Amino acid sequence: MTNPANDPNQVKRARRFSLRWKWALGAAFGIFIVFAVFAILLFSRFTAIMMNQEETNLKDTMTLVVERLNNQSNTLTNKTVLPYLRPDLATAADPVPENKTRGKDNIYTDSIIVKLAREDVTVTIYNPAGKEVYASRNISTKFKQTKAIDVSREKVGSQDGFIGRRPIRSRTSGRIIGYVQVTSQLGTLHKDQHQLLVAFYVLGAFAFLVSGVLGYLLAVYFLKPIKAMTETIDIINQEPQSVERIAAPQRNDELADLTNLFNDMLDRMQRYIEQQEEFVEDVSHELRTPVAIIEGHMQMLNRWGKDDPEILSESISASLQEITRMKSLVQEMLDLSRAEQVDIHYPNAMTDAKEVANQVFGNFKLIHPEFTFTLDDDLKAPTVIKIYRDHFEQILIILMDNAVKYSQKRQEVHLSISRDERNVEIAVQDFGEGIAPENIDRVFNRFYRVDKARSRDKGGNGLGLSIAQHLVESYHGGIRVESVLGSGAIFRVSFPIVKTLEPGESLLDLENKTGNTPTPDA
Helix, strand or coil: CCCCCCCCCCCCCCCCCCHHHHHHHHHHHHHHHHHHHHHHHHHHHHHHHHHHHHHHHHHHHHHHHHHHHCCCCCCCCHHHHHHHHCCCCCCCCCCCCCCCCCCHHHCCCCHHHHHHCCCCEEEEEECCCCCEEEECCCCCCCCCCCCCCEEEEEEECCEEEEEEEEEEECCCCCCEEEEEEEEECCHHHHHHHHHHHHHHHHHHHHHHHHHHHHHHHHHHHHCHHHHHHHHHHHHHHHCCCCCCCCCCCCCCCHHHHHHHHHHHHHHHHHHHHHHHHHHHHHHHHHHHHHHHHHHHHHHHHHHCHHHCHHHHHHHHHHHHHHHHHHHHHHHHHHHHHHHCCHHHHCCCCCEEHHHHHHHHHHHHHHHCCCCEEEEEECCCCCEEECCCHHHHHHHHHHHHHHHHHCCCCCCEEEEEEEECCCEEEEEEEECCCCCCHHHHHHCCCCCCCCCHHHHHHHCCCCCHHHHHHHHHHHCCCEEEEEECCCCCEEEEEEEEEEEECCCCCCHHHHHHHHCCCCCCCC
């Protein structure tokens, strides 16, 4: 019994989180983090500057108060301090400082009044005994005696603030006549900090929102090819032979490259599917005939032929002949499969084209003495091409064997090998039946024969030229055919030249220099 937990139909799909939202949130968080770091640095710098400014103002206020009060020789009292710090509140009996006048008009130009007018600054004057004689505002602070200027960060009320303390020495006698204590509650700083934080919060939220929207729009734009790929794959899954493709984007970037590669991959897949179907059909067709022949002979022998020695011998001979042809067909199909994978097994193999061409020419002269073979070798020195030796030899054998098959009337075959600046050119010419123009494009197809009725008598299964084409193209070469019906055909093959060997230099020396040793046959 199937466990529901293991049944894929019963498993609940995980909640899908779209890549567009991931991209949008990623962009939003990324920009928000950058903005937050920038805001923190800016806020810290602003706070430091404001704190330094507040401390400087506090020291200036203490200095100004001391300069106003240190011209007295007696201990400071409320009556002696008030005219200097608050002349607008002094009575007619109080002394008036030099160069100062009574009245409210003077308070707007008096620097000490301006300092004291700040709502977060409190000036307190103490006599030498520590008793308070004057306070600009009512604020509870603890008095501390000091012999020099002392500025510290302390708690003032419910907030942090600065407290500065300094003794007041008489200018005439030099003795301490009192103390000044200036308290700054940093109200302006805290207010500015609050406003700045509010601005940062608003700008941060705005940046997060805008970057998220822009990230989402960019994600939608950039993911259009991916979405199109997904839709195309769905269509192809439903209909493998569909010609549906992704529209080429009007841009030149990585996504355009991906789209083009995807379309190329689909084209190759469709070609492979078509080739596979064609291959299966061709193989089925080719195997159907020998199987039917063998089956017919076996049925005949089973019914009555086994009692007739002549019929028995004839049936066994015909069956063995068909079995041999099927073995040949299977071997050629294996060769074709290997030809399609040579770039995997032999990526760096090299061969002397001149040597192999002369060897194949000599072998065919030996095994077909009834033919006239002609070799035009225009290579003056050994010439190296990038191909595995056995594969190059196999290509030449296929072309020479094909020429022999179709040159029964005029038994003559020409082999030529030459070169230009870049390529080695090999041509194999026969003087047989030739190929009709409408059939030239199909001679490299699997199992194709120009004359199916007569080709079976000549042997072969129509795979040789297809194998040769796959081998040539796998090593980045080219193969083509020229023919006139009734006058024979010329097969031309070309391969890029790696190097021309110097006198005394061998192919093994070149392989050792370049490190391009042929890979053993898998």
